[in-house]
Structures are given as C-alpha cells and as structure tokens.
Amino acid sequence: MTTEWLGVIAMYAVAVLLAIPLGKYLARVFKGDPTLTDFMKPLERFIYRLGGVSETADLNWKQNLAALLTINVVWFLLAFGFLLFQGILPLNPDGNPSQTPDLAFNSAISFLVNCDLQHYSGESGATYLTQLAVMMFLMFVSAATGMAAAVLLFRSFLPERSETVGNFYVLFTRSITRVFLPGSLVIALILAFNGTPASFDGKDTIVTLQGDTVNVSRGPAAGMIAIKHLGTNGGGWFGANSAHPLENPNYLTNMVEMIAQMVLPIAMIFALGFFINRKRFAWVIYGVMTVGMLLLLIPTIVTELHGNPAIAQLGIAQPTGAMEGKEVRFGPLASAYWSIITTIISTGSVNSMHDSSMALSGAMELLGMMVNAFYGGVGAGLLNFYYFLIITVFISGLMVGRTPELFGRKVEAREIKIASLVALLSALLVKGGTALAAWVFIQYNNVDWVVKPSAWLNNPAFHGFSEMLYEMTSANANNGSGFEGLGDNNIFWNVSTGFILLLGRYVPIIGPVAIAGLLAKKKYVPESSGTLPVDTATFGLMIFAVIVILTALSFFPALALGPLAEYFSLK
C-alpha cells in the first residue's frame, strides 16, 4: 500500500515541479520573449505566410473570437467529411465502416471541442486515417485553441489600458510549435518504448493458452495517446482508453500519462502569474484549485479503498479495496486518483471504468466536471475560473464597500451579465439535457432508434440516472469520459450531446474573452488601501466559497437523485 501511496504522491509532485518552470517558459513564449525553442521560428513564419497572417498585428477581442470560430468551423467540416467517408478512404487495413451521419456529427464536434466523448470504439469505429487526420489533428488544434483563448484573458490583468487583447493566430501557432509538438514527441517515444504500438499494420492475431485465436487491434497509436493527455483531450485509440493494455501498458506509462495531462493546466496558472508579474495571485489560484481537488480526491480514495459495502455484506473480504472495473496493474488507489484528475481536468481518459466506481466516487467525479475549474482543461480551466473570478470580485467588492474592481478595472453590469449567462448555461445544459433524457426515457420508452430508450441504461434506478447525468455533464464540461453502461450511439445521444458540446465549449470561451476585452479597454484605477486585494488567502477563500455554493445550488437535486441516493441506499 505504501508503494501505491508513494506512486500517487510522486505523480502529483512531479507534475507540479515541472509545471512551475514550464509556466515561466509559457509566459515567455506568449510574450514573444526569446526562448530555447526559437529554432521553430522559420516554421512559424512559413505558417503565417501561408495563412496570410501578420505576426505583429494586435487584435481586439471580437476579431480574435471571429478568427477562433472561423477556423473551428473549417476543421469541423473537414472532420465531418472524413468520418462520413472513412470506410472508402485509404489507410483502413481493418476494413472498418464509415460512421453514420449522427455519429460523425457527434464525433467531429466531440474532438473539435477538446472533449472526445466517443460514441464509437477506436478498434471498429474509426480507421487509421481518421484516427490520425481527424482525431489526432483535432487533439492538437483544440488544445491549442483553448490555450490561446486563455492567453487572450491575460491582458485584462495588466495595468496598461488596451483596445486589443492579443493575436489568436500567433498564440495558437506558438502553442503547437513550442508546446504540443515537442512535448508530444517526448511522451510518444516513452510510450512506444514501453509497448504502445506505433505501426500502420492492421490487426495482429495471437493464439491464447486455451487455443482460441484472438484478433488484436493496433495502429500508429503512441503519438495520439501522447497528445491525448498533453492536450487534456482524453479520446482513446482503443475503446477501453487508458485501461487498455496497449494504450497504457504499465505503471510507468500510467505515471507518464497522468503527469502529461496535469502539467499544462497547472503550468497555465503559473504562466498567468509570470505573464502579469503577480506570482502571489497565481499561487492563490493554484491554492484554490488544489484545495478543490483534495476535497474531491480524499473521499474518493477513502471510499474506493474501503471496498463495496454490498460485497462486504456477503462476507467477502476486500483487502485491496473495490476492484470491480479496475486494472490489477494499477490498483484502486492509482485508479481513484486518475478518476478524479481526469474529471477535474477535462481530459476524460480513464484507466478504470467509472461506471464501476463507488457511488460516492461517482458523485465526486460528477462534481469535478460540474465545477470544471479545479485546474480544468488546457486553457479551458482558466477560462472557466475567470467567470467565477468575476462573480466573486463583484460580490466581495460590494461587501467591502467599493465598486467592484479586478486589478484596477471596474466590473460593471455588462461583465456581470456575461458572467451570469455563462454560469447559467452550464446549469441549463446539464440539467436540461438530463431532464430531456429522463423525459424521453419515461415517455417514449419504445421509440424505434438504434438503441431504444428502454435499452439505454445498463443499470436501473439511481445508477441509471447517474449514467444519463454523467453523459450530459461530461459533454457540457467537454470532459469526454463516460459512465459507459449507457447505450449512447443513437440519434438522441449523438445529437443532444453534440449541441451541448458545442455550447459547452464556445460559450465559456466567448464569454470570458469578451469580458477580458471589455475590461482591458477600461480605465485603470491604481490600487489604494480601500481596494480589495485579490492575491490573498481571504479572497481565495471567497472564490472557493462562490465556486462551491454556485455549483452545489445548481446541481444538488440531480446529485441527490443519482449518486447520493445510491450511496445512502448501499450504506
């Protein structure tokens, strides 16, 4: 057990220790200061020239968002086309079929928005071409989109009044050339040397000890699995994701994949601190997010190590904890840790089946996605944190008797309107989506879809409710993990989650970037002793309280009817 604990602690410690210098490096990259990776400049210049983009242009928030949305639309159309015709396109050694239109719609959006909710299995539902040209490509560009969008917020923290917020094209390009490409290369090599396939050959066959012949899917997987974690994407090459022995062969690769997904979200916090030269503020954000992570992680670890009370009642001892749905090579502790990190960070890759997590763990995983700002995805975490920050600044500004201001800029009706809308949206998408699913499940049990609603749920009652809630939450949070056990490859889930994915991605980008643009334009008021400092533990506590209360109030009834009801029933 001690070894397992040390493994978890090491995974976290290494991630944080790497994140601090990486944050410093990111800040220099975003500012355009000289760095070690400047040898990429000719390549970048080539890309700018190719796209007709000026490297030195400074754009306002509207221009940046227009750029971001436009290239996202182009990628969507490309991805949708490839998936729709993958069956007849080359690089399909296993002869997999094309995706149905609703599945292609869902898959294209899902990868476009950095979610990777997979309603198919990589072994049979995609080809090598689409895995590489659609999935892996979108993993790079969606992560870079999130990172660049988050950097567009940074100027609103600086004292200089500015009409512009940065250049999305440049930030986007540099994110790929300076971060994701080199990083993925290193990780892919480690994975490949540990047994993850990196070959274009089709299925292999083995004969088991029993004498059965088994087909084993493989492919050029190592590269995709690297960016899948580094870019907090989470979509697996194989259906079983990082629980699959080829996708995550051993404890070492488990550590590498875990560190890879954590390092950039944490580094982005420090990058903000270095960029605006307010390291204390970065530590406050880090502190708030870390406390949030621990509060979700500790109950999960305790309940997983404790084992399933239903099994205990049968008189069966569970010395290793709850093992159902977990890989023996990782064990319950590393799996519990993974399940929380992957849900708070919006990666959504799994190394155990969340459907088999204990009820309380399920509640914690759901909460992690509902908050979606405890570290959060690359860039997306900061974007989400930003609207919580705005609401907190507003309420606490009033509480100390001063028109609320964030680093010298007044937060007024327009900013509050946008922040409220973004906060409102996640409640609407998750609860509205789940309510719609529950309504269809009850009222139209027998509709003639590929999977009839009556056959959606692997489990009845509370757990079935959690399965639907989890799917909607995962879509809204752009997380991509699934409770599975849900028959989701049919028109209802493909289309409904498709739209939730779109809104859950772009509104939390548009809103915060718009607020940042509005704030950057405002007059800067120097701090006085009446100003509420935001880089203090007190303010950190306030943000934490706002996040917790807002999330709890939005989602308590749903959690009570799903995982909490299950938890209390099992007890």
Next chain:
Amino acid sequence: MAKQSSSPALFQRELVGAAIRESFIKLNPTILIKNPVMFTVEIGTFIMILVTLYIAFSGDTSQGSLIYNLTVTFVLLITVLFANFAEAIAEARGKAQAESLRKTRQETPAKVIRPVGEYKLDEVQTISSAQLKKGDVFLCEPGDIIPSDGEIIEGLATIDESAITGESAPVIREAGGDKSSVTGGTKVLSDRIKVKVTTQPGESFLDKMIALVEGASRQKTPNEIALTILLAGFTLIFIIVCVALKPFADYANTSITIAALISLFVCLIPTTIGGLLSAIGIAGMDRALRANVIAKSGRAVETAGDVDTLLLDKTGTITIGNRKATNFYPAPGIKQVDMVRIAALSSLADDTPEGKSIVELSGNEVTRNLNTNGAKLIKFTAETRSSGIDLPTGERIRKGATDSIRNIVERAGNQFPKETETKAQEIAANGGTPLVVALNEEIKGVIELQDIIKPGIAERFDRLRKMGVKTVMVTGDNPLTAKFIAEKAGVDDFIAEAKPEDKMNYIRREQTGGKLVAMMGDGTNDAPALAQADVGVAMNSGTQAAKEAGNMVDLDNDPTKLIEVVEIGKQLLITRGTLTTFSIANDVAKYFAIVPALFVVSIPALQSLNLMRLHSPESAILSAVIFNAIIIPLLIPLALRGVEYKPIGASALLRRNLFIYGFGGLVAPFIGIKLIDLLVGIFV
C-alpha cells in the same frame, strides 16, 4: 447640525400604517415587475391560488390537503407583502424626513419687485411663494421668511438658517461674494436684501432630493443594476433546477406536488436580497438626507464610496476659521508691554478675525486704557499687504507682512533688526504667519499668528486614510507654512499658494491616473473644479454657480461632511453585498430541508439528507417557506440602518463580513427552520 433627527425609531406608528397600505398597492404586477425576483414569487402565489381554488371546488387531494395548500399560498403572499413592506417603510421614512424639510417651504408671502413703466419705478407686490418664477426678484426685510431659494443681488443680511441646518447662530449672507445664496424657509434677522429666484418652482435641490427619497424618480445606480442582473441570473438557474426536477421525479417514480415545487423555487431564489434591494437604496438616500446632505442622484452617493482623493480647503476645514495671534516677540531693546500696547492699538479698530485675536491676546489690562478716537484707519490692501492706524497723537502704527514693513522702515532710513527677521522666519517655518509691527517707521516687534488645527481632525484624516482616501489640503499659504500644517493635521498632500486653476489641474491629473476625486467648495471660482470632480459637494451657503456645478449640497456648510458621505456610499454597497451573500448562503439549508422532503417517500435512503430531522415532508416544506418569508422583515432594520462600515482594511473587512453574513447565512437557516418545524410539527 440637525442631529436630533438622525436616529428616530425605525418603525414609527403612523409610518408603519402607511407602509402596510402601500405594501398592498405594490402587489400590482405592473409595479412589481421592476423587481424580477419578487415578481416571480407573485406569479408563484398566483398559481398556488388557482391550485387552492381547484382543490376547494373539486375535492381532489392528489396535490395535498386544502389546508396545506392554503397555508403555502398564504405564506407566499406574505413573502411578497413583506418585501413590499420593506420598500414601503423605507419610502415612508424618507418621505417623513423630506416632509420635515418641506415644512420649511410652505406657502409664504413673497414681496415681488415688479418693474413698472419706462422709468422702472419698481412696485412691490405681495404674492404667494408658489407663484414665484425663475428670474423674479423679491425683497426680504427683518422678520421675513425667505420664500424661495435664490441669490442675493443687492444688500447684506443676517439670516437664521436653523430651520435647515439646526444651527442656531445666525449667518451673514451678502451680494457679490461667495456667500450670496439664500435658501427658502430661512429667516432674515436684520437688514434688507433683494433676492433673485434661481430655480423654477418644484425644481430646487430639495425638491429633487424629495423625489429621489420618495422613489418616484429614483433611478437604479450602476452597481444596483449589475446586482439585479446577477440576482436575475440566479433566479433563472433556479427556474432551470425546478423545471428539471419534474422529469427527474418522473424517472424516480415520485410525484411532486405543485405546492412543493413552487415552495422549493421560492425558497431558492434570492428573495431576501431581492425583497430588500430597493429598501437599501432608498434608505441610503434617506441617511444622506439625515446627515443634511442633498444629493442630486443616488449615483453620486455611491460614487462617494469609491472616492480615492479628497480635496479640502484649509481654512474652515482643517483649521478653525482663521489664524489667531499666539505670541508677541518684541524687537531688541523694546519692552514687551510697549510692543503689546502698540499691537493692540493697531488692531482695536481692525474688524478682521486676526485683528480681534490680537486684541484678545493683549489682555484686558492693556486694552482697557486705549483710545482710538479721532484716529485714521488704514485698511489692508493686497498691494500694500499691511494695515495700520494714524492716531491724533501723531503716532503712525503699521503692521503687515515682513517685506512690506521692511520697505516702509528702510525707506524711512531705519534699520530692520536682524533678530526680528530671524524670528519671523522661525515663525513661518513652524507654520505660523509673522506680522511685523512698526511705530513711526521703527520696528517694535513681531506678532505670531498661528493656524489652529481643529481638534480631532487628524483622527478623521486617519480614518479616511484607512478607507483608502488620500486627503489633499488646498491653501493660499506659502509652501513652508502649508507643509507644516499638512504634517500637523495629517493630510497626505497639499497645494500651496493655490489659485483656482491649480485645483482644477490637480483634479485632472488625479483623474488621468484613474482616480475618483471629491472636493468641497463654495465660491463661484470653485464651480469649474466642482463640476470636474467626480463628487462635488457645494456648501449651501455657497454661490448658485457652485451649487449648480456640484452633485451634492451640504446644508450644514460643514467641510468635513464628505467623510460621512463616503461612509454612506460604502455602507450602501456593503449592505447590498452582505445581504446577497446571506441570501445565497441560506439556500444550502433550504435544499437540505426540501429535497429530502420531496423524495423521502419514494427513496427512503434520502432520509440521511434530512440533517435537521424535520418532522414530516409537509412540515419541512412549510418551515422552509415560512423561514424564507420572515427573514425579510427580520432584516428590514439592518437594511434601513445599513451594515456598519469599519475602516479596518479591505481584506479584514471581507473576512469579517464573510464570516458574519456568509457563515452566519449558512448556519442561521438550519437553526431557524428547525425551530419553525418544531412549532409547525404541533399542527401538522
């Protein structure tokens, strides 16, 4: 200052009666729609009335018993009424305060001067004050009540302004100077003045203020608008929560009654702050009025809470009126008694405050025997910078600034003693003003005049500094004196040898740096700076131009009044912020009361969420809505008085308010709902 009216009982009998009537009138949906939170509660009440009627007529009890539904309907209605009452009582108090001011401007006869014929042989007509128009000129004689606000165009009078300021000592107002304004309702004690009416009837500052307090023309301030948006956002989230609950319940095979769903909704939306929001705003204006400050808009009061820099005139604000003589320093070889005699002689006929203080310092023994009959007075002028007296005995006494007396003395061929010169410099370095006295062009000594810093002023500035407000002293003194006084009084910065445009430039400079600037002023030459400042407080005694330019008028003419205004502005925001926090924190307990109550029948395991161990599902829901309703009247006193502002630094203040209203708001409803449930449990 009208301090006697500053803390009357919150709920006076007659006010409560009027407010209760008003609470029902405000049920009108066209009025209530301005408050989105309470409007949704009214809709909920309306639906519950329909449900109750349906049960009463059909006898169908699938929605719960008639009594239960009737009770829920009643409690919801009470919730709206309580919120209306909060607003109405705030308005009633404001009106009562305004009424007492308005009493001063009841119908009074006005002696209007009408030009007649080509020769302008003016004729005086007596008309009612209500008929006065802008531009009219009226006459006031001793004993007259001034019928309208205006500006003196001719004459000088002593006026009793106690009706407005509560200060019994009469004040002098005269044409032409910076103290040319008179206020309707005040009384002329002596002399005759001609006054020109400066405002249309019904448009005076007081009329505007009354309208603001009464709520008729009350506009929401920017912060209030932003908060309303946030609260509307919360309300929408809870609409989603409650609507989604229906299919969730269907999935869980649970039937939820309409009463339960609406109760949950009403409990969750921020009714506490929603119900008290407008009362807080009105009470803030009311508090300003009680401090005898007439604000032209609510926005001005709120802006005052954000002020970073405060410009204050030295004289009258930091120091008491004028300088006083504190010491006589005879020149070498001159006896103290002789010098004092000469100094006193020179000042006996001098009416200036400095002159009076010299006589005072000389003492009765000296002054008793002095005689200035037949003497010729030399008035102080800006050119000579000295004054004096020529006595019939042939004695020529002069006193004045060092260099001007030096000129006189040296022109007569006499020496200016080195000791006197050193002494004069020493006095100036200590913040005093040296006044050199000469008899027949020979130096007799130097009088030290000192500014007397108001007692307690340093503490007030310290308080401002803790609020984050930088104080700037504006003075005509030389930089040396200014620096000394600035240090002694504890101001952060000063403008010495200030000309009117210096003030203006200082304000502009601060504003370019993003700061909000407040200033107080009274003179016409202050008007541009008052207009430029973010918060300009004009003295009521000041000129019409100054009053027009500022956005507040201080009836007491008290230059430190800004400190109160800043605190009122801060209190306004704090009260809103803390009650919002309280309101939202309350929801946690309400969830723990209602959610288990909704589902416990079909999902017995959820009994574990019933942390308060409430009696039954019905009693849990009733207790939650009852708590939700009665918390509004319980908090009305806090909303009206405002949450106290403590200048302990922003972080400490946040910690304090977060603990009291955040943590308190989390815990209080658990206790409150449990207690109500114990009571309700007896009946259900």
